[in-house]
Amino acid sequence: MAQAPKNVESVKKPKPNYLILGGGIIGFAVAKDLRKNDKEITIIDLDKTRVETLRQEGFNALLYDISDPELVNVIDFKNLICIAALSSNDNANTKAISNFKPLIPENVRVVARASDGLKREEMIAAGANYVFIPPKIVSGTITEYLDMMETKHTGNRLASWLDDHRGMKLGIVLHDNPDPDAISSGFALMEITKKYDINAEILYDGKIGHHENKAFINLLDIQMVKITGPESFDKYDKLAMIDCSVPGVNNSVPAGKNIGIIIDHHPHGETEPNAEFSDIRTNVGSSATILTKYLQQMDITVSKELAAALLYGIRTDTNDFRRNTTSADFAAASFLHPLSDHDLLTQVETPSMSVETLDVLGEAIRNREVVSTCLLSNVGTIRNRDALPQAADYLLTMEGISTTVIFGIMEDSIYVSARNDDIRVHLGDVMRQAFGENAGGHPTAAGAKIPLGVFSSAKDKHTLQKLVEESVVKRFLTAMGLENEDDDE
Numbered sequence: 001m002a003q004a005p006k007n008v009e010s011v012k013k014p015k016p017n018y019l020i021l022g023g024g025i026i027g028f029a030v031a032k033d034l035r036k037n038d039k040e041i042t043i044i045d046l047d048k049t050r051v052e053t054l055r056q057e058g059f060n061a062l063l064y065d066i067s068d069p070e071l072v073n074v075i076d077f078k079n080l081i082c083i084a085a086l087s088s089n090d091n092a093n094t095k096a097i098s099n100f101k102p103l104i105p106e107n108v109r110v111v112a113r114a115s116d117g118l119k120r121e122e123m124i125a126a127g128a129n130y131v132f133i134p135p136k137i138v139s140g141t142i143t144e145y146l147d148m149m150e151t152k153h154t155g156n157r158l159a160s161w162l163d164d165h166r167g168m169k170l171g172i173v174l175h176d177n178p179d180p181d182a183i184s185s186g187f188a189l190m191e192i193t194k195k196y197d198i199n200a201e202i203l204y205d206g207k208i209g210h211h212e213n214k215a216f217i218n219l220l221d222i223q224m225v226k227i228t229g230p231e232s233f234d235k236y237d238k239l240a241m242i243d244c245s246v247p248g249v250n251n252s253v254p255a256g257k258n259i260g261i262i263i264d265h266h267p268h269g270e271t272e273p274n275a276e277f278s279d280i281r282t283n284v285g286s287s288a289t290i291l292t293k294y295l296q297q298m299d300i301t302v303s304k305e306l307a308a309a310l311l312y313g314i315r316t317d318t319n320d321f322r323r324n325t326t327s328a329d330f331a332a333a334s335f336l337h338p339l340s341d342h343d344l345l346t347q348v349e350t351p352s353m354s355v356e357t358l359d360v361l362g363e364a365i366r367n368r369e370v371v372s373t374c375l376l377s378n379v380g381t382i383r384n385r386d387a388l389p390q391a392a393d394y395l396l397t398m399e400g401i402s403t404t405v406i407f408g409i410m411e412d413s414i415y416v417s418a419r420n421d422d423i424r425v426h427l428g429d430v431m432r433q434a435f436g437e438n439a440g441g442h443p444t445a446a447g448a449k450i451p452l453g454v455f456s457s458a459k460d461k462h463t464l465q466k467l468v469e470e471s472v473v474k475r476f477l478t479a480m481g482l483e484n485e486d487d488d489e
C-alpha cells in the first residue's frame with residue numbers, strides 16, 4: 001500500500017530534457033531557444049510572478065527555491081539531458097548543483113552561471129561540467145566586434161591606398177636576411193596588389209641563410225630580387241616595407257626615402273616610422289598574421305602555396321606558437337591551415353640532403369664496420385663536418401644497430417660524430433673515455449675533435465687514413481668494452 005501513492009506521484013512528476021534552475025533573463029532566453037528544438041523544458045523559480053509569466057508563455061514552470069533539497073524529489077530524471085543552473089544567485093546555483101549531482105545519471109550535463117572566477121571554481125567543485133561568467137561572454141563578443149571593425153577600417157584604408165595607385169610599380173622591401181615571416185608577408189602583399197593592377201616585386205638584401213629558408217623559397221616558387229645598391233630602388237614608383245618599418249634599420253632602403261606602405265609587428269625604436277599607409281601591430285606574433293587578416297577582409301583567394309607560406313611564417317616567428325603568440329595568430333593559423341599545401345610544408349621542414357651529405361652518407365655505408373650492435377665508419381676527407389652527424393643519425397635507423405660512429409678528416413683534425421639509442425649506454429661518457437678531453441656529449445649524441453698532430457709522421461694520405469681508422473675504431477670499441485671480442489676472432 002505504501003508504494004501506491006508514490007507511483008501515482010511519479011506519474012505527475014515532470015520529465016524534462018532540460019531542467020532550468022532560475023527563470024530570470026538568462027534562464028528565460030535559454031528556455032526560448034531550446035523550445036525551438038522541440039525539447040521538454042521545466043523551469044524552476046522562487047518568484048511567483050515570474051513563474052506565472054513563464055506559464056503564460058507556455059512553459060512548465062514550478063515555484064521552488066532552486067537550492068531547496070526537496071526539489072530533487074519533484075523531478076523525474078528519466079529523460080534528462082542537462083541541468084542548467086542560471087539564477088543570478090551564485091550560492092543558490094552552487095547548492096542546487098550539490099543537491100542534484102549525486103542523484104542524476106552520470107551522462108547528464110550540468111551547466112552553470114557564475115558571477116566571477118572564484119564562484120566558478122566552487123561550482124565546478126560541486127559537480128558542474130561547464131560554468132560561464134556572463135560579463136566575460138559579453139565583453140568577449142564586444143571586443144571581437146571592435147576588433148573586426150578595426151580590421152575592416154585598416155583594410156579599407158589599405159584598399160583605398162592601393163586603388164589610388166593603380167598601375168604603378170611597387171617595390172616590396174623585406175628586412176635584411178629575410179626570414180619566412182617577412183618572405184611570406186611580402187608574397188601575400190604581392191598577391192593583394194594584383195587586384196589593383198599594381199606591378200610588384202619583392203626585394204631583399206643580405207643572405208637567405210638556413211637551408212630551410214632556401215627550400216621554402218624554392219618550393220613555393222617565390223620570385224625575389226636581390227638589392228645591389230641604392231639604385232635598386234629607383235625603378236619603383238613606391239616602396240612598401242614589410243616586417244620592418246624604418247628605412248636603413250635592418251634594411252637597405254636609403255634613409256629619408258618616401259615610403260608608401262609599412263606593415264610590421266615589431267616595436268620601432270627612436271625613429272618614428274612614416275608612410276602614407278602604415279599598419280604596425282605590436283600585439284601580434286608575426287607580420288604574416290596581419291597579412292592573413294587583410295586577405296580575409298579583402299576577400300582575396302588564397303592559393304595553397306600562399307596559405308602554406310603564411311602558415312610557415314606564423315609558425316616560425318612564434319616558434320610554433322610558443323613565443324609572443326596571441327589569439328590573432330591562432331585565428332590566422334586556423335584560417336590558413338585547411339587551405340595549405342601540407343605536402344609542401346613537410347618538404348620545407350625536412351629539406352632534402354645536400355649532395356655533400358649524400359656523398360658522405362654513401363661513403364659511410366660503403367666503409368661501415370659492424371661490431372655487435374655498433375656501426376663504425378670512416379668517410380675519409382670531408383669538406384663540411386655537418387654531414388657527419390646527419391650520416392650518424394641516418395645509419396642509426398639500420399636494423400640491429402644501436403650505436404653509430406662516423407668520422408672523417410678535415411684540415412688538421414679528425415672529427416667524430418656518434419649516436420646511440422641504447423639507454424644502457426651513456427655515449428658522452430664512452431666518447432670521453434675513448435678520446436679524453438677532445439670529446440663530449442650527451443647520452444644519445446656525442447662528438448669529438450682530435451688533432452691530427454699525433455699522426456703527422458704518416459708518410460702518405462693512405463697510411464694516414466689507415467692509422468686514423470685503426471686508432472679511432474680501437475679506442476671507441478675498447479671504451480665500449482667490445483674490443484676484446486673482436487681480437488678473439
Ligand SMILES: [Mn+2]
Pocket residue numbers: 181182243265285286287317
Ligand atoms: Mn616577423
